[in-house]
Amino acid sequence: MKTYSRRDFISTSAMSTLAAMYFKSDMLLPGATPFNWPMSFQSYGVKDMLGTDFDGTLKKLRAIGYKGIEMCSPKGYEKSGFGPLTVFSAEELRKKIEGAGMFCKSCHFQYPELKLDRIQETISFGKKFGLKDLVISGAWVKKDATIDDWKVVADEMNKSAEQVKKEGMQMVYHNHSIGPEYNGEKLYDILMRLFDPDLIKMQFQLAVVSEDVDVVGYISKYPGRYISLHIHDWDPSQKKVVPTGKGVIDWKKLLEAAKKSGIADYGLIVEMETKAPGDPLQDLVECYNYLQNLKM
Secondary structure, eight states: OOOOOOOOOOOOOHHHHHHHHHHOOOTTTTTOOGGGEEEEGOOOOOHHHHHHHHHHHHHHHHHHHEEEEEEEEEEEEEEGTGGGGGGOOOHEEEEEEEEHHHHHHHEEEEEGGSSTTTHHHHHHHHHHHHSSEEOOOOOOOOTOOOHHHHHHHHHHHHHHHHHHHHOEEEEEEEOSSSOETTTTEEEEHHHHHHOTTTTEEEEEEEEGGGGTTOOOHHHHTTOOOOEEEEEEEEEEEEOOOOEESSSOOOOOHHHHHHHHHHHOTEEEEEOOOOOOTTTHHHHHHHHHHHHHOOOO
């Protein structure tokens, strides 16, 4: 998925206005989200804010209604905005998140962090952090990768995932695309065969609707394989990711399909990189409010 540069952190006076908006007396009460699933947000979209003020940003997102955060490995994403968080241990980060009244069950890792020569280090981090899911954020393969190249990736990830499973956690694969075709078959469908269905679950990137992909159809096609979703919508006229309810996705059908597929109850993860002037959290607010008010 395409990434965007972020605006600088807004001024103290503007932050005071935001605080007045977000910090409500009922902030810790459960929201009427679909199926009463607690909603999370992906940390990458607010990485600059988290790097500047981790504790304060968590409180603002919690005040909106989000109960969970999906982290990116500070070490793996050190050069992608998470460098300031490398000063904290896994235990310290967990304490900060739980102190804000939130949970973190899922974390993205760079592919090398999940290879066999480093998997035990990553498992140790995950256990200290209290994770359930170790997410492969993408396979590091060349653009002209062959099926044999992908078989090597899948074989190593299956072996690493076996060790993850033994430690009580789950390996998860995040797709940025459905991928190219090989002999008339999409890469995503090929990976569904190459990945062991018990050892590697899937996190589905809904932005692939931009590739004319039937996202509801894909979730329905592979029941039991999905554990989480990256939530956002797509506006074909603007050709960009937009907040939920402002694009082409049929959310009732999609969420019903996700429930039938066996998605985890912590599996709704909003991924938005906001650029709204004066309010960097606007898109995250809109996503939460839309799903909270969606009548299933």
